[in-house]
Amino acid sequence: MSSHGRRTFLKLSGGVLGGIFAGTTVTAAERTDRFVVETKGKGLPSDLTVVHEMPGVKFAVVEGSESDVKRSKAVTGYAADIEVELDDPGVNAEAPTVDESDVDAPSSSASDEPFYPLQWDKQALNVPEAHEVTQGAGTRVTIIDSGVAGGHPDLDVNESLSRNFTGDGLGAANPAGGYHGTHVAGIVGALDNGEGVIGTAPGTDLVDCRVFSPNALASFADILAAVVYSANIDADVANLSLGAYPIPRQGIGQFYGKALNRVMTYANKEGTLLSIAAGNDSADLQHDKNFISLPNEGAQAVSVAATGPIGFGWDADGDGDSDDFASPPESPAFYTNYGTNAITLGAPGGDADLGAIGTGVPWYLDLVYNTLAIPTYEQDDDGNITGIESVNHTYGWLAGTSMAAPNVAGAAALVKSANPDYNANQVESALKRAADVPDGYDKTFYGSGFLNVVDAL
Incomplete structure (x- = not known):
């Protein structure tokens, strides 16, 4: 069983990522018909x-042959598009999905959402x-x-x-790329509607920027375009629960780094805070000098690590007390x-007690419970x-830094709602100043x- 949370794998050509050690999760694949190009800033390439x-x-994503890209007078630099593949880890694959009627969750005095106790x-x-101050009204999160x-x-x-960046023709504001x-x-x-669960910022304006498709791998160029789009529609936060590791620092290339x-x-600069999953490889990103995790180690990223309990609602330590x-x-x-x-x-x-999986105890309660849509x-x-024939709107448990990043994104929306004049750096600063390292741990x-x-707040 995999002990990794949900993550993505960057698929690159061996030429770009030459020298990766055997057994790496980063494997080879590179587009030959699609390119990220740098322009002179005086218009888009009319010949592509x-x-x-x-x-x-001053970047664009184009289709065409490499020879056409080289000949274009509007292009000053380019790199072939690269692709990202979502992976389902064992701990998430083992977790159940449920309909509302399948869970006996009592009402809560803290919230009127029936599944808040989970x-x-x-x-x-x-x-x-926090909702006594604001629920995130006046903000936008992509x-x-x-x-x-x-x-x-x-x-x-x-x-x-909402936008579909994949070009697969399946539209947006739908789970065409999966439940994640x-x-x-x-x-x-x-x-906050009296049914189901509650989000950190239920008053925010949610925008779907779909970059994963059921027909193909996701494009790194599509992801870049979605970030720019987020900024240009005045999103206060963009959440990216995706990434790739390990990428050799010398292999990524100057162009893609730029x-x-x-x-x-x-x-x-445009006011969009980037909340990005740090990755689920149990990796020490501080001391892996030859490798980098992307995009969470890119410029201006709010890189989010994951925490979790063992024993929420079940007797994990065997002391007879499930509380x-x-x-x-x-x-x-x-x-x-x-x-x-x-x-x-x-x-x-x-988090998860891997030894408890399959033993009949509700170990999955330690994962994060929220909305799901299964197409x-x-x-x-x-x-x-x-096309999409039907969608099962439901709820279920998942774990990963994919789940940690949106908790920060929602918190950022609340801070922005309470402080409308804050820019992205000020929102990040407020979150960092308020945070403390728990007793018994270090930074x-x-x-x-x-x-x-x-x-x-």
Whole structure:
């Protein structure tokens, strides 16, 4: 069984990533018909097919042959597009999904959402107290992910601003790329509507920026374009629960480093805070001198590590008491990447007692519970996905830094709502100043500390 949380694998050519050690999760694949190009800033290449404009950063995404790109007088530099693949880890694959009617969750005095008692993450962050100040009204958060189900009864998605960056023709504000993005979106902004769960910022404006497709791997260029789009629609936060590790520092290439950092710096300058999953490889990012984790180690990233309890609602330590913890919610998750200068904040992402899986105990309660949307696809005679036949709107448990990042994104939306004049750096500073490293641990897993929403407000 995999002990890694949900993550993505960067797929690059051996030429770009030559020298990676045997057995790496980074494998080879590179587009030969699609390129990220740097322009002179005086217009787009008219002799190439432009897939994505990226106004503000002098980059664009184009299709064509490499020889056409080389000949274009509007292009000053380029690199082939590269691709990202989502992976389902064992701990998440083993977790159940449920309909509301399948869970006997009592009402809560802290919140009127019936499943709030299952949300240890919101309890640890004292979200109901934060909501006495604000629920995030007046803010906007983009979810750069596999798609957000606009039809989920616990989500309100801005369908007019939502975009499909994949070109697969399956639209936006739907879970065409899978269930992951809907879970992430619920952690940020599930509605305070008396049913289901609660998000950290239920009053925020959620926008789906879908970059994963069921027909193909995700494009790194699409992700860059989605970040620029987020900034250009005045998003206060962009959540990226995606990434790749290990990438050799010398292998990523000057061009992609420049493109990534320029895009992320542009977003920050425009007021968009980037909350990014730190990764689930149990890796020390501080001391892996030859490697880098992307995009969470890019410029201006708020890199989020994951924490979680062992024994939420079940007797993990065998003392006969299911109301205590074998380890508390702010303790580092077993899978999370770490490193003092590589991590900005620690936040609830879920943990798991791997030895308890399959024993009949509800070990999955230590994962993060929130919205899910599971699509059924239409297919042609060749097995190609041509549409979405139906979607099961439900709830379930997942773990990963993918779940930690949106808790920070929601907290950032609350801080921005309470302080409308704050820029992205000021929002980040408020979150960092309020955070503390839990007793018994050091900054290695937390950067500035464990997320403290109430004090940040």
